[in-house]
Amino acid sequence: MMMNTTLDQLRGLKLVSMAQALQEQMQQSGISAMSFEERLALLVDREVHGRQDRRCAKLLKTARLKYPQAMIEDLDCRASRGIDRATVMSLTLGPWVSSGHTVLITGPTGVGKSWLGCALAQHACRQGHSAFYQRVPRLGEELRIRHANGTFTRWLDILKNTDVLVLDDWGLVGMDAQTRTDLLEMIDDRAGRKATVITSQLPIEHWHEWIGDATVADAMLDRIMQNHHRLTLTGESLRKARPSQKREENQG
Known part of the structure; x- marks a missing residue:
């Protein structure tokens, strides 16, 4: 009793x-x-x-990661993928989150950029940090809804204080003027304070042109490139590899 x-x-x-x-x-x-x-x-x-x-x-x-089960320990670091395990592990062990650094992950479609971005955010969550995942192609629609229902300022404040923000598929579709301005606000709020992960199949040298407005592009890229780490993935699409691998396993 x-x-x-x-x-x-x-x-x-x-x-x-x-x-x-x-x-x-x-x-x-x-x-x-x-x-x-x-x-x-x-x-x-x-x-x-x-x-x-x-x-x-x-x-x-809360993070709503596209790949919530992605773990940095499971990263495939074959030479053909262009991933340096030492560089990635130095990120996981280093202060990139607490120091508000930016991680830029680029490469062709299907090579695992989104997975790696989610794995970095997932690792940060396991260390007690907050994270949030946002696909950039859907950002304009999300912002329009929040402007319309009056939640934009509150949402911006939440993102401002989120430890790791993953911006996936950067440069995939064009932006209108309002989205461009709002995105600059998001980047500016976080620069040097909170960590950001950007994944893109668009080479970095074309980002200025993609942003569109030269003044906004200068301001945005200046903040993004401040204290950044660059990971460039290579190789064939993993989406194409999966069916052939499955056939080989079945034949074996």
Whole structure:
């Protein structure tokens, strides 16, 4: 009876993982051989890890990543893809998020740019950072809706304080004047403060022309290129490779 009260009190204090661990300890026959301090340490450790897991799950849900299961540890670094594992790992271990750096991922279609961008954001979430994924081709529509319903300023403020912003498919479609101005605001708010990941199949030397307005392009690229890391992917489309790989596996 007393133990049930203790479990209820732990749940009331939102120590859910600790309560679950205590229940498990009660069912273990050899647990009495451990000292009180050892058992308490196990309970606290379970609660700490449980909270970390729940926070990570919440951050990933908010991030809305295109590839939420993408993990940097699973990165394919074959020479044909042009990915330097040392460079990528230095990013994951370095302070690019806390220092507000920009990561530019370019390469032809289908080589895994979006996956890599999501993997970097997913890794940041596992480290306790917030993230958000946005496809640039849909940005104009998103902005028009938010201007119309009065949520634009609030959304801009949320993005301003998000630790990692992934802008996917940069340069894929053209922008109108309003989208261009709003995008500059987003970039300016984050420059040097919060990290941004940009993926694009358009070579960087063509970005100025794509942005359109020379003055806005100068201002935007000046902020993007400040403290940036560049990853250039190469090789054939992974989307084309998958069917042939599947056939080989079936034949093997």
